[in-house]
Amino acid sequence: MNDAQLTRYSRHLLLKQVDFTGQQRLLASRVLVVGLGGLGSPLTLYLASSGVGHLVLCDDDQVDLGNLQRQIVHRTADIGRDKVASARDTLLALNPEIEITPLKARLAGAVLREQVRQVDVVVDASDNFATRAALNAACVIEQKPLVSGAVIRMQGQVTVFQAGGPCYGCLYSGVPDGTEEGADQEDCRHQGVLAPVAGIIACVQATETLKLLLGVGDTLAGRLLLLDALAMAWRTVKVLKDPACQVCGVRP
Numbered sequence: 001m002n003d004a005q006l007t008r009y010s011r012h013l014l015l016k017q018v019d020f021t022g023q024q025r026l027l028a029s030r031v032l033v034v035g036l037g038g039l040g041s042p043l044t045l046y047l048a049s050s051g052v053g054h055l056v057l058c059d060d061d062q063v064d065l066g067n068l069q070r071q072i073v074h075r076t077a078d079i080g081r082d083k084v085a086s087a088r089d090t091l092l093a094l095n096p097e098i099e100i101t102p103l104k105a106r107l108a109g110a111v112l113r114e115q116v117r118q119v120d121v122v123v124d125a126s127d128n129f130a131t132r133a134a135l136n137a138a139c140v141i142e143q144k145p146l147v148s149g150a151v152i153r154m155q156g157q158v159t160v161f162q163a164g165g166p167c168y169g170c171l172y173s174g175v176p177d178g179t180e181e182g183a184d185q186e187d188c189r190h191q192g193v194l195a196p197v198a199g200i201i202a203c204v205q206a207t208e209t210l211k212l213l214l215g216v217g218d219t220l221a222g223r224l225l226l227l228d229a230l231a232m233a234w235r236t237v238k239v240l241k242d243p244a245c246q247v248c249g250v251r252p
């Protein structure tokens with residue numbers, strides 16, 4: 001690290017859980033973030049500012065005026081631009097030292113698996129069940145940790161799926177595998193959301209991602225954290241591995 005980096009990351013270097021070695025590790029890390037909306041915006045800002053060395057950003061959408069209330073990585077001037085391009089510009093303005101690979105696509109199948117294989121951690125910041133299921137399946141096969149978050153109205157939930165533990169399929173048995181017609185019907189895209197509630201869940205996702213990269217602390221693996229922002233109360237639900245899970249269980 002050069003002098004500027006020592007200054008930029010000084011508050012990390014003061015933490016014994018990060019220190020010089022941990023910061024070097026973050027700088028050498030590669031993370032895939034799927035979705036640059038209400039969750040992906042705050043969490044990529046924190047991953048970039050924290051010095052995660054390579055961010056692969058995936059989203060097939062463009063910035064819309066209605067996004068700006070909560071999707072804080074985009075600016076008013078970005079309306080109409082691809083979200084991946086808009087996010088890349090904001091993140092590089094914040095930290096020009098990191099590398100960003102923008103992928104304007106809805107990844108699936110072999111292409112998705114190839115992207116998952118190349119990263120240390122995958123972050124699910126998507127807004128629909130089809131993408132969630134596809135990401136989960138790819139992470140189970142490639143044995144990569146998946147940091148999953150969701151937000152709706154004034155509620156949020158966040159967890160981590162890691163190899164050997166329960167997966168998204170164990171939590172929601174019967175969720176579509178991403179290929180079925182109508183898999184998007186019960187998603188969060190057309191629901192209201194109080195802007196900073198997305199930020200709270202995104203910040204938990206960013207924290208878990210950094211912990212996974214650093215190899216410190218206890219992650220949310222096996223625990224689903226539920227937020228009721230109206231009561232401002234958190235609840236923890238234990239998540240068990242389902243031996244009959246269609247994604248990670250023993251196949252017949």
Ligand SMILES: [Zn+2]
Binds near residue numbers: 167245249
């Ligand atoms: Zn499973």
